[in-house]
Amino acid sequence: MSDPDATSSDGATVVDDPQAPSLVERLQQFREREATVIGLTAIGVALFPWIFARAPVISDLLLGYQNLAALMLIWAIFAIGFDLLLGYTGLLSFGHAAFWGGSAYVAGIVSLRVSSDPIVMVAAGTIFAVLFAWVLGYLSLRRGGIYFSILTLAFAQMLYYMSAAPLASLTGGENGLTGIDVSPLFGSFHLESELPMLAGELLGTWMYAFVGVITVAAVGIAYRILNSPYGMVFRAIRENEQRAKFVGLNVWRYKLMAFIVSAGFAGIAGSLFTIHGSYVPLQSLFWTESGEIVIMVVLGGTASLFGPILGAGLYLYIENIVSGIQQLQVPFTDIVLINDFGTYWHLLLGLIFVVVIWTAPRGLWGGLSDLRTAVESRLRGEDR
Amino acid sequence: MSLLADVMIILLNGLQQGAIYVLLAVGLSIILGTLKFVNFAHGALYVIGTYAGLLIALDVSLTSGKLREWGFSTIGLDLGFFAALVFVPIVVFIIGVTMERFLAQSFYDRPDTDQILVTFGIAIVVQELFRVLFGSNSLPFNQPENVLAIGGFGGIPVSGPITLPIIGGFPRWRLWVIAITAVLVGIVYALVEYTDFGLIVRAGTRDAEMVRLLGVKIDRPYLVVFGIGAALAGVAGVVGGPLSVVNPTVGTNILVPAFLTVVIGGIGSITGAVAGGLLIGLVQATLIGLPSVTLGAFTLNFSPWSQVGLYAIAALVLLLRPQGILGSEEVAP
Numbered sequence: 001m002s003d004p005d006a007t008s009s010d011g012a013t014v015v016d017d018p019q020a021p022s023l024v025e026r027l028q029q030f031r032e033r034e035a036t037v038i039g040l041t042a043i044g045v046a047l048f049p050w051i052f053a054r055a056p057v058i059s060d061l062l063l064g065y066q067n068l069a070a071l072m073l074i075w076a077i078f079a080i081g082f083d084l085l086l087g088y089t090g091l092l093s094f095g096h097a098a099f100w101g102g103s104a105y106v107a108g109i110v111s112l113r114v115s116s117d118p119i120v121m122v123a124a125g126t127i128f129a130v131l132f133a134w135v136l137g138y139l140s141l142r143r144g145g146i147y148f149s150i151l152t153l154a155f156a157q158m159l160y161y162m163s164a165a166p167l168a169s170l171t172g173g174e175n176g177l178t179g180i181d182v183s184p185l186f187g188s189f190h191l192e193s194e195l196p197m198l199a200g201e202l203l204g205t206w207m208y209a210f211v212g213v214i215t216v217a218a219v220g221i222a223y224r225i226l227n228s229p230y231g232m233v234f235r236a237i238r239e240n241e242q243r244a245k246f247v248g249l250n251v252w253r254y255k256l257m258a259f260i261v262s263a264g265f266a267g268i269a270g271s272l273f274t275i276h277g278s279y280v281p282l283q284s285l286f287w288t289e290s291g292e293i294v295i296m297v298v299l300g301g302t303a304s305l306f307g308p309i310l311g312a313g314l315y316l317y318i319e320n321i322v323s324g325i326q327q328l329q330v331p332f333t334d335i336v337l338i339n340d341f342g343t344y345w346h347l348l349l350g351l352i353f354v355v356v357i358w359t360a361p362r363g364l365w366g367g368l369s370d371l372r373t374a375v376e377s378r379l380r381g382e383d384r
Numbered sequence: 385m386s387l388l389a390d391v392m393i394i395l396l397n398g399l400q401q402g403a404i405y406v407l408l409a410v411g412l413s414i415i416l417g418t419l420k421f422v423n424f425a426h427g428a429l430y431v432i433g434t435y436a437g438l439l440i441a442l443d444v445s446l447t448s449g450k451l452r453e454w455g456f457s458t459i460g461l462d463l464g465f466f467a468a469l470v471f472v473p474i475v476v477f478i479i480g481v482t483m484e485r486f487l488a489q490s491f492y493d494r495p496d497t498d499q500i501l502v503t504f505g506i507a508i509v510v511q512e513l514f515r516v517l518f519g520s521n522s523l524p525f526n527q528p529e530n531v532l533a534i535g536g537f538g539g540i541p542v543s544g545p546i547t548l549p550i551i552g553g554f555p556r557w558r559l560w561v562i563a564i565t566a567v568l569v570g571i572v573y574a575l576v577e578y579t580d581f582g583l584i585v586r587a588g589t590r591d592a593e594m595v596r597l598l599g600v601k602i603d604r605p606y607l608v609v610f611g612i613g614a615a616l617a618g619v620a621g622v623v624g625g626p627l628s629v630v631n632p633t634v635g636t637n638i639l640v641p642a643f644l645t646v647v648i649g650g651i652g653s654i655t656g657a658v659a660g661g662l663l664i665g666l667v668q669a670t671l672i673g674l675p676s677v678t679l680g681a682f683t684l685n686f687s688p689w690s691q692v693g694l695y696a697i698a699a700l701v702l703l704l705r706p707q708g709i710l711g712s713e714e715v716a717p
Contacts, residue, residue, distance in 0.1 A: 147706075165692075
């Protein structure tokens, strides 16, 4: 910055003071502030359904609809929680379907038998997920590495088979849990009804607002955890578990806590899923559901706050919208590339997933942030 | 029927159910033990085995899927079951070897989680390929009637009931599954325990680096181990296919019990895989076979718990003996 030529070349005015941060650095500081993260998330969540489902040209191109927007946020909450475990602590659980599906069932059963208040349902589902994770984590974390993956997988499958047959009187067995009622939020706002005025145009339904507020809160909580000393320990365990142990940290306790916190997120999401769909399929406990969340998080990008959200959105988009596309055409022509394009959606997703793991283990968000770093260093280089 | 006959039937059913798990678990276990590679695509190899067996043995009429749209209303070589039993392991062996060369090798140095993720992705791709080609409907895999029926020789009957002492009628095919498994696992065991090839493999399980330093080219034995593991999964697909329906999701359904068998038995141990598979199979068959108990107004029926029991046993074993029944502490990762 002391080079006098630089000032003349880009015409900057603040460069004379060597202590002043450059524009890029100030932008970075601004971006990393907690209020910014939460504020931007809130704005994103507020604008998303309008852009996705109602904006003039864009929504027609995207073929989006309101209901899917809310579902994307629900899975995004699940994905954020899962990334706390996979991306930050480095533990790959193949049993999160137990928390997602389990809390969905608990929320449904509570609604049928106790109270159909949405807040009670979410609370009950989340408490179940947390307590269940305590037990499962205690058992599964006895062995590390692949044992952990296999044990979580096994215990989750156990819950699946429990709800399939022995507990069928409670869970509805193969048919899933049906006939779930959700009473109005705070006793007065029907979740399916439109919000008043501008909010109605932007957010759509009370359902979306309810899910949206919880999503923003989830992002905030995750951000807090990750940027606290506690969250730093998670990362230390991922980087080198043995060293973390030698420093004197109780690694086992932190791993258990990471597992429980991530299950808590899954619990919130699972209960919201019941409220959103008024139905719990048995499939929600099967281990392929755990696989889905793994794919979402890895596709979007592990070890980032927004990667999993991106991944969840992308997965649901392919699952619900791309799968409906009948013919893939060359744009603006009638040339048909592939007939029945929609039937290949899962195959396509599997292939993308394999390619991402193989070549870019940091996922889409990792790719984006690499791009950003490259641009920033270019800008910095010109600053100098 | 006497109590003894009931017990015998439960034992035989358990052995048969366990046999399928054993075939899968032995392959998984030796791959995991020697190559330290976690293969979530093992279920996919089972699916490949089942479909390949179906297409070699029979002429299948398709009801949905792309192949039907492309004009194959029936497909298959109709060569009979024995041909399937011979050719499928070869086909799946080649697939396994290809997988090792092009997939597994680039992941040996990467974390366990990446191995799990990439093989999980491969499993999805294989499952979806079969779904696209053959449709998601279940295809019937009829039990073979006779094998090796050539000319005047009527062949060896393998289907229908067989009369056994004490028990009476028992499905003949189930006994064949047990026999085929016993022979194949015996061969693999002998190969690993009593040959020079096995010596290298076992040494590599203990300390691969040391074996390399001694000048042994360990890559080729590794390749063969992967192929053998895959071939066993293929055989499991062929012999297990006729016992249930054939559809693209059978692989994802059977993968979890197979992994459980490995973990219960102890990673890297063939005898452990056998013990684990038999334990799981017997527990499952026992819960299915137990008569319901009535306590006052409350009737306890055991068969819905059969799948749950499998996992409960697994949890119990792992709590009491984390390294598995016959696993040793130092080999397990």
